[in-house]
Amino acid sequence: MMPRNITIVGAGAVGGLLAGRLAQSGVPVKVLARGAQLEAIRSRGLTLIEDGESTIVHAHATDDPTLLGAQDIVFVCLKGHALVDAAASLAPLIGPHTRIVSVMNGVPWWFLHQFGGACADRRLESVDPGGVVSAALPVAQADGLVVHLAASVREPGVIVRNKGNLLIARAPHDTGDAVQHEIVRLLQDARFDVSLASSIQHEIWAKLWGNMTMNPISVLTGSTADVILDDPLTARLVAEVMREAQAIGAKLGLDMGMSVEQRNAQTRQLGAFKTSMLQDAEAGRPMEIDGIVSAPYELARMSGVPTPYLDMLLGLIRLKGRSTRLYAGGAVG
Secondary structure, eight states: OOOSOEEEEOOSHHHHHHHHHHHHTTOOOEEEOOHHHHHHHHHHOEEEEETTEEEEEOOEEESOGGGTOSEEEEEEOOOHHHHHHHGGGGGGGEEEEEEEEEOOSSOOTTTTTTOSGGGTTOOOTTTSGGGHHHHHSOGGGEEEEEEEEEEEEEETTEEEEEEEEEEEEEOOSSTTOHHHHHHHHHHHHTTOEEEEESOHHHHHHHHHHHHHHHHHHHHHHTOOHHHHHHSHHHHHHHHHHHHHHHHHHHHHTOOOSSOHHHHHHHHHTTOSOOOHHHHHHHHTOOOOHIIIIIHHHHHHHHHTOOOHHHHHHHHHHHHHHHHTTOOOOOOOO
């Protein structure tokens, strides 16, 4: 049976695409948004542009979680810093049986729940400062999706899917894992390519393995990924940080299953692309430093892995963020 109450928190590129696709498939989805995006969805609906074709769909949109009440499924599609600011206000959406699904870049607040060897069940200050996120969004009710697609907001209310269509979800444990089975079916019905993973933490770390280097280095240098890998010195920095990340992952029980060189060969196939962090910096938007760089640094400290290259990279990108007023974090280190 389809859950009666599903809310998308955050109607940016990915959240807007998810809301629009679910609405197209007949799901009575609700959207928690704000500002111009909220007004556009209310007045004109969500416009999805895919493969050159435009479709308008309608969803109930509000900026007040108290009007929605406890939900069956909540997809959290906010950037990490925005989630920290908004977490307390989201508490009205969460009941004792609500499944919370993070659809975010980097390490989520629930990453170490029943996972991570000696680090298991510890709180990550970098993404859950003072426990403000986990207080509102309990880690025991949280899960995740890993996004492998590119989308953008052309203007308020208009979402463009640029390339890719893959979402990776945790495989249901068994036939009794009814909510997870339902989430997978909802996403498939919404025309996403859905891959199932036995460990969603592994998939999060695998994506982060490249992002934790390319994102900050691209901002520091103003360069696309191909240029970073073409320069032997920046390519060496990328490789050294990735080897440190491999060591952190090993302590957490994560095996990437490929070499640094193989992972960077995958990045090269994407060509001359600008990372999401560079796009944010150039647009004057806050940068997602904590989930992508600070959290791996904190995990290294927890697990006892020395990370001199990661330490330097975090220090540099934090200073860059503070000097440009695009970063106000820095809970660790």
